[in-house]
Amino acid sequence: MKPLTKIHPTAIISSNAKIGSNVEIGAFCIIYDNVDIGDNTIIGPYCELGVANGISNGEILKIGKNSHIRSHSIFYEASFFDDGLVTGHRVTIREKTLAGKNLQIGTLSDIQGHCDIGNYVRLHSNVHIGQKSKIGNYVWIFPYVVLTNDPHPPSDTLLGVTVKDYAAIATMSVILPGTTIEEGVLIGAHSSVKGRTEPNTVYVGNPAKKACDTSKIKLQDGSEQPAYPWRKHFHRGYPEHIVKEWLKN
Known part of the structure; x- marks a missing residue:
């Protein structure tokens, strides 16, 4: 074990x-x-990392460097998280979750395993990600959103949801x-979505229906500038080189 900045005497760490x-x-x-915990990482109190079950096959749980896992969070083994993972409190992550850089997971959210998640994904509090979900890069998923997977519950059929780059689900x-x-889609609050959407389009309602192109929505800051694509005006938390590419394109 390499030198630790701080390890609480009550922590139990396998040799x-x-x-x-x-x-x-x-x-x-x-x-x-x-x-396997990367350098410069903080693990908050009462966390449990590397929980085994019958389908994790003893595989490694990898937490990338510069991560911060807050208190009472539980991570099963057989998952990989690239550098810069950040969680809220009481997060649960099941086995065989593969995630890219700078994933942020809000308090009381859970990822049910067997999921692929891209870079710079933002999951707010109380988000449920069902098994077999595939989430692209730079996706925003806001509180109390549920990605389901069973088309006729209860059953053994799992059809995961796919969310492509830059989408936002309210x-x-x-x-x-x-x-x-699809890429750049905005799902309005309280919507229920089924099927395949069109890129850069707003869907609202239950059942959700196409409302308009995202380019029709204006910022409510008095500027009357388009609110979408959001990456043209919202840059907080993203590296400078990525923002430059967004603005150039």
Whole structure:
């Protein structure tokens, strides 16, 4: 084990776990065998990392460097998170989740495993990501959104949702099994979406219907500038080189 900046005396860490340099581990954490924690990472109190079950096959849980996992969060083994993972409190992540850089997961959210998630994805609080979901890059999913997967529950049929780059799904929406949210789509609050959407389009309602192109929506800041694509005006939390590409294109 490499030197730790701070490890609370109540934490239980397997001698088989790999802990990077400058890592902080809080009170009453449990770190199991098949865990690899990258440098400069903070693990808050009461977290449990590397939980095994019958389908994780003893595979590694990899947490990339410069991550921050807040208190009472649970991560199963057999998942990979690239650098810069940030969570709220009481997050649950099941096995075989593969995520890119700078994933942010809000408090009380859960990812039900067997999911692929791209770079710079933002999941707000109380978001449920069902098994077999595929989420692209720079996606925003707001509070109480549910991505479902069972077309005739309860059954053993799983049809995951696909959400493509730059899409935004507003609060309390439900995305039904097998649905594809295309690039740049905006799903309005309280919507129920099924089927395949068109890129850069607004969908609202239950059942959700096409409302307009996203370019029709204006910022409510007095500028009357288009609100979408959002990456033309919203840059907080994104690296400078990515923002330059957005503005250039």
